[in-house]
Amino acid sequence: MNNRMELNFLACPQNESFARVAVAAFAVQLSPTLPEMADIKTAVSEAVTNAIIHGYRGWTPEKGGMVYLKAEYDQRHVLTVSIRDEGCGILDVKQAMQPFYSTGEGSERSGMGFCVMQTFMDAVEVDSAPGRGTTVTMRKYILGEIGLRQERILDEIG
Numbered sequence: 312m313n314n315r316m317e318l319n320f321l322a323c324p325q326n327e328s329f330a331r332v333a334v335a336a337f338a339v340q341l342s343p344t345l346p347e348m349a350d351i352k353t354a355v356s357e358a359v360t361n362a363i364i365h366g367y368r369g370w371t372p373e374k375g376g377m378v379y380l381k382a383e384y385d386q387r388h389v390l391t392v393s394i395r396d397e398g399c400g401i402l403d404v405k406q407a408m409q410p411f412y413s414t415g416e417g418s419e420r421s422g423m424g425f426c427v428m429q430t431f432m433d434a435v436e437v438d439s440a441p442g443r444g445t446t447v448t449m450r451k452y453i454l455g456e457i458g459l460r461q462e463r464i465l466d467e468i469g
Contacts, residue, residue, distance in 0.1 A: 316383070
């Protein structure tokens with residue numbers, strides 16, 4: 312069975328945890344393992360934080376700005392999560408995806424957001440251009456507890 316959900320929320324830092332929990336609640340339908348769930352939550356946190364901090368630099372309630380989140384899964388247990396902002400966009404996506412590259416002001420930004428997403432998800436795609444915002448699409452195959460048991464059996468007999 313396929314399933315899909317969408318959320319739109321104000322691009323304020325407090326909503327990062329809301330997005331993480333919402334995607335986790337949606338993904339639980341696939342019976343992920345605890346490590347798989349932790350991976351999903353970490354990647355969503357990074358993508359939403361990037362949208363808020365980098366997409367909408369200097370955000371204030373008066374300026375507004377929205378984050379658009381979509382999640383879906385299919386019968387193959389592939390979870391796809393897309394996070395989109397309508398912020399400033401990325402001039403050079405390839406450069407932005409390099410470790411330690413950051414457009415953030417100050418030392419609290421490590422420049423590892425995209426690396427974290429790539430580490431915890433099976434695929435990460437970034438579509439962006441200056442002035443039109445950024446969409447990050449991440450995919451993860453959910454093996455789940457049943458799949459882990461099947462893998463262990465195959466390892467034992469194989």
